Amino acid sequence: xxxxxxxxxTVVKIILVFVLFSSCATGPKYSQISLSSxxxxxVRSLQDREKIGKSLRGSASFRWxxxxxxxxxxxxxxxxxxxxxxxxxxxxxxQQAVSLSGLFTVIWYEENRYFRGVGTSEQVGRYLSxxxxxxxxxxxxxxxxxxxxxxxYELFPLRKRxxxxxxxxxxxxxxxxxxxxxxxxxxRALDIGGEALYSIEYDDYSEDSLFPYRxxxxxxxxxxxxxxxEVELNPSLPRDLFEIEIPEGADRIYDD
Numbered sequence: 292x293x294x295x296x297x298x299x300x301t302v303v304k305i306i307l308v309f310v311l312f313s314s315c316a317t318g319p320k321y322s323q324i325s326l327s328s329x330x331x332x333x334v335r336s337l338q339d340r341e342k343i344g345k346s347l348r349g350s351a352s353f354r355w356x357x358x359x360x361x362x363x364x365x366x367x368x369x370x371x372x373x374x375x376x377x378x379x380x381x382x383x384x385x386q387q388a389v390s391l392s393g394l395f396t397v398i399w400y401e402e403n404r405y406f407r408g409v410g411t412s413e414q415v416g417r418y419l420s421x422x423x424x425x426x427x428x429x430x431x432x433x434x435x436x437x438x439x440x441x442x443x444y445e446l447f448p449l450r451k452r453x454x455x456x457x458x459x460x461x462x463x464x465x466x467x468x469x470x471x472x473x474x475x476x477x478x479r480a481l482d483i484g485g486e487a488l489y490s491i492e493y494d495d496y497s498e499d500s501l502f503p504y505r506x507x508x509x510x511x512x513x514x515x516x517x518x519x520x521e522v523e524l525n526p527s528l529p530r531d532l533f534e535i536e537i538p539e540g541a542d543r544i545y546d547d
């Protein structure tokens with residue numbers, strides 16, 4: 292009996308393990324109909340973030356590949372305007388970068404140099420190490436990555452409960468359900484072949500405003516991290532706050 296009993300118990304154990312693993316690995320079950328309905332909710336929730344977050348004033352620590360951490364002051368306003376002030380421990384400017392109505396300016400005070408030109412992804416990438424258009428910079432800093440048309444997306448549930456992936460033609464967005472909202476956790480911009488051009492991660496969401504206090508970016512060969520310390524959402528930011536003066540005698544940098 293012993294020789295027959297042991298193989299039988301072994302088979303039972305294997306079946307039980309398989310059933311338990313399958314139920315855990317697949318996570319919640321969704322029909323195609325429920326996924327289609329849920330996709331609409333997720334897309335609308337992400338679109339609403341663009342309407343809720345119009346402007347930002349704040350301070351943050353900023354770190355990028357190969358450089359030491361810096362303290363920055365930020366002003367951000369849809370659709371194209373931002374201002375970064377990199378300040379020293381003693382409160383004076385080390386660097387300023389401004390996008391105002393499509394005009395992009397960067398000043399390096401210690402070197403007494405500046406660049407001024409049209410704000411394209413090439414210029415922003417060259418002088419700020421983040422190859423994004425000013426519109427994309429503003430969107431990402433306000434916690435709302437670019438959204439494609441709803442019909443472009445497919446929605447896939449992840450094993451981790453309340454996490455989903457929206458896969459579109461030009462991007463892939465991982466979202467997390469928090470209360471009744473779906474918050475972006477990771478955004479990947481894709482090329483035609485489906486390879487990632489860059490990615491942005493959102494973390495440390497506040498429970499009251501649902502704003503991500505930590506943003507990480509991975510670009511080809513470079514990484515950045517912004518950890519917000521103080522944030523004021525939707526302040527009034529008149530145009531003159533984004534206007535900066537070029538230091539007298541500063542040398543202008545021209546693109547090659």
